[in-house]
Amino acid sequence: MSFNIKQIPFSCYGSYLSISYLPGNREMEEGIYLRNIRGGDDHNGAVFKLDVIENGEIISFTSKLDPSCLTLETERGFVKLIFPENDCLRIFGKNVGLRLSLVTKAYDNGFWYREKSWQINAFSKKIRFMLTPLKGGLEVDAPWVVNGCTHVVADFMPDPNSNSIEGTIEEFLTVYPPHDTSLSFEEEHKRVHTRFSKWHKNTLQVPEEYNNGRKLAAYITWSSVVKQEGMLTRPAMYMSKNWMTNIWSWDHCFNAMALTKNNPDLAWDQLMIFFDVQDENGMLPDYMNDQFAYWNCSKPPIHGWALSWMLKHTDQFSREKLNEIYVPLSKWTRWYINHRKSYHGFPEYQHGNDSGWDNSTVFHKGIPVESPDLCAFLILQMQTLGYIAQELDLQEEKQNWKEAAEDWLEKMIAYFWNGERFVAKYSGEEIDTGDSLLLFMPIVLGDRLPEDVRKKLIDGLKEKGRFLTEHGLATESTRSPYYLDDGYWRGPIWAPTTMLLVDGLVAAGEKAFARELALKYCDMAEKNGMAENFNAVTGEGLRDRAFTWTSSVFLILGSEYSGEKI
Known part of the structure; x- marks a missing residue:
């Protein structure tokens, strides 16, 4: 099974290096690039453009990507690239060479280091590289002018006797630590294959018809992890190594959930990583990467819901871990x-991004917005805190959380339920713009909701021609004047909403409908890949095509919700 490099980047567990297709712009050509994804998604991180060469000339190639190797193939020969370590690429080729062209900015340079190696100091990318030929030659063109090189072009050239190339591309920050190259390329390739195979084996099992999707999801989640570095206190599963090269403070919950059963330590790391940088007042940042945390908005408090789910699916979280999260979650x-x-006494979103539904029609009139989903998540979080308090023998606090949850549930229904539906409010008045699925999210409370409220929510979700399509639930009603096929949160189907609603429907006793939605989602992802979101009408994958929370939700739904377990 091979993947399309134009959609799926090539990387490995723990690495900040990624090889991706970039469409090109005014500053750089279209092509395949080696990228350094540190520092988040404000820039593409392109370091080197990769080309296959013959006799010093660039020739066309096709790519073949599998989890352990990227192959650049031509009619004359090939070049293979693998990650023997997360900070090192190893190359092997026959009959052709490999060209690395530095995406050059101020101060960037390259110079001969010693023996056969060249050091590339990418000032603009805040990283250095060492290029070393192991077989064949390395020819570098790096003209120096005043305080940098006008360009740096490095060619790995075939050995004239064997017509083969071998070499390493190693990243480092301060002092160069040479990697062990005593193993052959094939031996190293087998080691990489073994590492991925172990991860794949530990990935949640799904029905046989979803096995191709399972392998893709396994590769995306495995290759999207970066090592602990800088601001990141633990290994972090990024949302993607394509464009969304950060970790967001609700996305990480779904990845933690998918890891819970077979990789509980990494699951716990994913859940806790934002609490490690929590503000003293309790706020979590919107997103984070190795270099900074972003605080201008936040994300919905689904952490109690996620933790409750995780606790039901493993017995590996000790009393010590519950003690670790109790105060931060409180x-x-x-x-x-x-x-x-808000002025009316209810928690509010101060921007659409706070809700995770960035451009939902709920925020059409303005901000801040009081929305019932926020109350629902907080109620679930209070109930989870009550459970943890009980486990930690904090009986008074257990009772306090229980009473707070009951009180907020009563107030939420009184304020947001108008007798027919939940509404959001702006300046204390109902928002009637569009028809957003966001207002159905209180179904996560399941049978905690009054029966008549529950029934009307479920009937609305099942209503034909509204949210429900053959692929799942659209985030904006398909008959709304604001619906857009590729409208982000104004139409497309998303992984987190599907997961939350499916779990809520199970809790509400709607197991058959929950299973139907789970199967629709899995069928769609199996056919169209692990995209950031999907066209609700056609099922086509949209935006970033290598998304981890999509992969994780696909695995969870396929494993836990598509069969008779629920």
């Missing part, structure tokens, strides 16, 4: 109640 809950409370 602070996160109280932050919404104490610091994000």
